[in-house]
Amino acid sequence: MNNQWLNAYVLHRRPYRETSYIVDFFTLEEGRVSAVAKGVKNSKSDKKSLLQPFQPLRVQLSGKSDLKSLRHVESTAPSFILTGNALFCAMYVNELANRIMPAGLASDGVYHAYQDALNHLADSCDMEITLRKFEFALLDEMGLLPDFTLDVEYEMPIHEEGIYHFQADVGFIKMPDGITVKNAFPGSALLSLARNEFTPLSKKVAKVLCRDLLKPLIGDKPLKSRALFLPKAR
Template sequence: MNNEWLNAYVLHRRPYRETSYIVDFFTLEEGRISAVAKGVKNSKSDKKSLLQPFQHLRLQLSGKSDLKNLRHVESVAPAISLMGTPLFCGMYLNELTNRIMPTGLASDGVYHAYEEGLTSLLQGDDIEVALRKFEFALLDEMGLLPDFTTDIEYEQPILPNCNYRFQHDTGFVCLPAEHENSKGLPGEALMSLAHGEFTPLSKKVAKVLCRDLLKPLIGDKPLKSRELFVATTKRR
């Protein structure tokens, strides 16, 4: 790793001793990894200015322990400047990645979904779609993304006019006809999600499913990005 250049984004940084930071990076080649940036905390060096979120970096690390040392860092592209709601959404992407992705697990799918999410937030695309696509990529990497095409109980295709309940560890099950007016998940929405289509209905279903599926991965500790967004919204 000493001579290997890694493509990376900063997920989080925190003070370490008097003059340094511990920085959590999300890299294409090595997944999530933490490193000490020595002597940059109180300096005006280029290295400190680069250790900010939403900027594509190249870096070199050294060390044999889980906590590496940051040797070199350079910018690949200008930082992505997010403001308002997109900024909180970008913070959410960072926090979700840091909380869920195991250390050292490289994932092309999640890394590229992360980059696409930041680009979508910058361009003003539909925020809900940007977040759901990234959440889907994370769930897929963790082996938790359900099959949106099949009723697992009867091994039949999902039907647009049926409602379904979701069973963890298995998948979608069609509700009996006598429960057709209950709060099931519309088959029409599941079929849309299977084809990557985010209609008003499928966006609602995707949000419910993602919150349910991500909850055990996130744990009981609240997400700071969500708390900050709620607090800021209340002050307006």
């Protein structure tokens, strides 16, 4: 890693000793990596100004331990301009990636979904759909995204007119007619999600599913970013 340039974004930084930061980077090549940025805390250097969220970067890191040292950093494109709820949503995306992605796990899918999320938020696209797509990418990488086309009990295709119960670690199971339970979803909404179509109904279903599926990954410690933006976007 000493001579390798990594494509990166800053997920989080925190003070370290008197003059340094520990920076959590999300990189294309090495996944989530933490590094010490030495001597930049009280300086006006370019290195400090670049170590901000939502700034596309290239970085060089060194060291054999889990905590690397930042050798070089440079920008590769202008920073994403984010304000209001779009900024809060981007902070949520950063916090989610930092909390869930295991250190050192490189994922092209999640990295590009992260870039897409920042692009869409900066372009004022539908924030709710943007968040769901990124959450789906994370869940898919963790092996937790269910098959929206399969009734797992009978290994039959999901039908639009059916009502399906979601059972964690198993998948969707068709409910008998007239029976209702919590987390029962219309087949039409599930098939919409399978086609990457976000209708008003499938958006509601996706929100419930993502909340429940992400909960064990996030853990008991609440996400700070969730308190920042309006409920509609969450």
